Amino acid sequence: MSFYRALSRTIIKNYVETRAVVPWYQQEQQLTAFEQWFKERLYPFWFKFVKGPYERYQYEHVVAELRGYGLMFDDMHNTHEPIMERAMELLPHDLSVGRYRRVMRAFEMNTKKTHLPVEEQNYDPMIPYLAPFMEEAKFQMQEEQELLRFHPWDRRLYSGPTTGLGENTPYSAFSVW
Secondary structure (H helix, E strand, O other): OOHHHHHHHHHHHHHHHHOOOOOHHHOOOOOOHHHHHHHHHHHHHHHHHHHHHHHHHHHHHHHHHHHHHOOOHHHHOOOOOHHHHHHHHHOOHHHHHHHHHHHHHHHHHHHHOOOOOHHHOOOOOOOOOOHHHHHHHHHHHHHHHHHOOOOHHHOOOOOOOOOOOOOOOOOOOOOOO
């Protein structure tokens, strides 16, 4: 047996014994004394008096804005993204018509600088009606890309309106990332 072969076996044997069974990102993180003090003493006050009220204000502002125009939060997604396009195709007719009418009503009210009457603003705009369709769209697109053996590393660095395989026909199975 050559020296290098014996050396390789020894190194591999020691590596297998010493390597972490759990990946580094799943190992429990040990906090320093300062981080522990910050987490126990300072962060609750930061959250109670700064972060919490600011996030609550932002949430209430978004809700008030959506209610003022009669929109749902899922109406604000960009319809030109591939996953959203597929989700819109999967959307049932009644939900699709409701979404279209809400968006058109909001557009008209915005151009006329008006809002919905207060008595019509008593709904929760944060109910995610589009979430299950977006999940199904993600699953379908992933399945298609696996069947067509398309991987993100196959694409060019700048793809513009073309996909990673140089294919730019509308309604194709490939997504432009």
